[in-house]
Amino acid sequence: MSTRPAGHKAIVEAARREFSERGYGATSIRDIAQRAGVSLSALYYYYKGKQDLLVAILDDGLDAYFSACDEALEATGDDPAEQLEALVAATVRFRTEHPVKSSIVLTEGRSLEPEHLARYRKNEARGSRQFHDVVELGVAQGIFLTRYPDDARRAVIAMCNAIGEWYQSEGPVSVDELVERYVALALTVVEYRPRAVRRPARA
Numbered sequence: 001m002s003t004r005p006a007g008h009k010a011i012v013e014a015a016r017r018e019f020s021e022r023g024y025g026a027t028s029i030r031d032i033a034q035r036a037g038v039s040l041s042a043l044y045y046y047y048k049g050k051q052d053l054l055v056a057i058l059d060d061g062l063d064a065y066f067s068a069c070d071e072a073l074e075a076t077g078d079d080p081a082e083q084l085e086a087l088v089a090a091t092v093r094f095r096t097e098h099p100v101k102s103s104i105v106l107t108e109g110r111s112l113e114p115e116h117l118a119r120y121r122k123n124e125a126r127g128s129r130q131f132h133d134v135v136e137l138g139v140a141q142g143i144f145l146t147r148y149p150d151d152a153r154r155a156v157i158a159m160c161n162a163i164g165e166w167y168q169s170e171g172p173v174s175v176d177e178l179v180e181r182y183v184a185l186a187l188t189v190v191e192y193r194p195r196a197v198r199r200p201a202r203a
Contacts, residue, residue: 010036011043012060015053020103024054024111054108055116061101062123065094069130080138081192084156087130088186089179091160095167096175102164131157135190145191156186 014036018027029050033043047053072086095102109120135153138144146152160182167178 016057020100024108061105083134085183088183092179092182095163152190155189
């Protein structure tokens with residue numbers, strides 16, 4: 001049975017919103033408690049302070065992102081192009097469908113204290129490694145022709161992450177269309193060339 005209060009989700013969500021709107025440094029514990037509708041003593045009972053809340057929020061955001069990526073990859077085969085498409089699609093959808101979680105994960109890692117920062121950096125490296133392994137596999141198989149796989153990988157990640165800075169859900173581009181566009185861009189960046197189909201020799 002959970003020992004968290006009934007208002008736990010409200011506390012975390014309030015902190016997430018405050019950090020996203022004001023930034024970690026400009027947000028006070030009092031701001032978070034007021035937004036969540038709880039007393040300071042109730043908040044402090046479950047969280048020592050802003051840092052604990054930030055860690056919980058970052059962990060939640062990263063867990064959700066990696067879960068989306070893992071699920072997308074599990075639905076693909078061994079083809080690197082399909083795997084890259086799956087990762088790009090999962091990232092684009094996460095950035096558009098969870099903008100607040102995305103904003104915190106992308107901007108507030110710098111606010112972590114040293115004891116938490118090392119673990120966060122490992123998670124960041126995990127995200128980069130997913131793309132790295134797929135791009136390297138495609139290059140090794142001769143279907144990604146880029147001569148600069150590391151730069152290609154960085155470019156794909158950067159363009160997907162930047163979506164959160166401009167995308168508006170009420171805008172003219174749907175999420176499905178955006179996924180299609182970014183998959184096409186990613187495959188262009190890695191210079192994807194599918195293998196030619198070998199036709200059986202005539203008798």
